[in-house]
Amino acid sequence: MLLSQVPVLSRVGHDRAAIHRDSPEWLAAAWERGRALVVTPEYAAPLAEPPALELRPTAGLAGDRYFLGLADDVPIFAVRAPRDLRADRWADLREVGAILGDRDAGLLTTAVALARWHDRHPRCPLCGGPTELDRGGWVRRCPVDSSEHFPRTDPAVIMLVHDGGDRCVLGRQASWPPGRFSILAGFVEPGESSEAAVAREVDEEVGLAVTDVTYAGSQPWPFPSSLMLGYTARAVGDLTVVLRDHELAEAVWLSRAEIRAGAVRLPPPVSIAHRIITDWLAADGAGRAAGGPTDW
Ligand SMILES: [Zn+2]
The missing domain is CATH 3.90.79 (Nucleoside Triphosphate Pyrophosphohydrolase)
Known part of the structure; x- marks a missing residue:
């Protein structure tokens, strides 16, 4: 999708x-x-x-x-x-x-x-001395060892896990207010592809195995330095949610009708999560976009 x-x-x-x-x-x-x-x-x-x-x-x-x-x-x-x-x-x-x-x-x-x-990043990671802004703000340079340091972006994956039909998994982090839910997310680790990160994070957070990991789109999220890589993924096997790493306080399977009826409070429009959820709600069970604006 x-x-x-x-x-x-x-x-x-x-x-x-x-x-x-x-x-x-x-x-x-x-x-x-x-x-x-x-x-x-x-x-x-x-x-x-x-x-x-x-x-x-x-x-x-x-x-x-x-x-x-x-x-x-x-x-x-x-x-x-x-x-x-x-x-x-x-x-x-x-x-x-x-x-x-x-x-x-x-x-x-x-x-x-x-x-x-x-x-x-005010200091040089090699010698610890203060660095200076250069190239219009797109580099920091160390005056001691001349090393250059470039703006950092951390890839993170954010994924809507569905059952191939009408249900998806939404979770709530402990720090979020009661009732506020979103799709799952986590950072890509060194040496890992984004697709592998999707499967690993879903397993760690809700104990589900996924397949059909499909790229959806990306959005910068500079709070402080993430690039959110959006995916959908289909859960297979036992669909029982198990909070394995306790990064989430709760996670539930919800149908499109339940989400549309306001069963949970969704993330704000500024987030890519909002866009992914909205598009999934507008798609039918086979994953085809129904087209047209949604009513929320
Ligand atoms: Zn240095």
């Missing part, structure tokens, strides 16, 4: 223009004519109405800057600065990712992903 729509945080409306990252002269000139997206230490950004990012003139702005790319040939930079009074509303990516337009969703997702990486 491939997703019927691009997940909201996978949308893009700008050109990363990565070829310019190596040119300090080009970046300096681009800064003069560009626009800036302020990202605070808490990863909030200023909003304008209707929900859109407030992109500011760069004059007078100070703080670490990252070149995000070109939007309609205008250079866009993320700038690290505290919240101020120039904007009435500040919001983070989880709050507004699903309601921003394509361009702004792509800019904010990239800005937050870079900001979180810089904040968590």
Whole structure:
């Protein structure tokens, strides 16, 4: 099952223009004519109405800057600065990712992903000394040993496990409020394919064996640095749910009708889980997309 729509945080409306990252002269000139997206230490950004990012003139702005790319040939930079009074509303990516337009969703997702990486990787992993920002914010360089360190993305799998018919497995993490459920997820381990990670995580979390592991689509999830790889998988053999590693507080088989009737509270539209569940609900038992919008 491939997703019927691009997940909201996978949308893009700008050109990363990565070829310019190596040119300090080009970046300096681009800064003069560009626009800036302020990202605070808490990863909030200023909003304008209707929900859109407030992109500011760069004059007078100070703080670490990252070149995000070109939007309609205008250079866009993320700038690290505290919240101020120039904007009435500040919001983070989880709050507004699903309601921003394509361009702004792509800019904010990239800005937050870079900001979180810089904040968590201030030192050289080889010598322990402080590193310096380089190449428009896409590298950190160690001035002692000249080693370069690139933004990190951690692959994670997220999978809707179904029975080949009308039921799927939803689980609740202990930290989530009662009634809030989602599909299963976990990190890909070193030396492991994403398909093998799907099978391993399903076995560990709910004790089910799966087959027909099928790619659905992906979405960046920079909280702090994940790339969510979405799958569907069919459970085979004994379909009894067993919480083996206790990563989940509970997990249940639910039918489409039960989910549509509100048996559980589903994840928000900003998540790829929401997209995968919505598409599965819209598909019939044979896995064919029924087409058309769903009613929730
Ligand atoms: Zn070093």
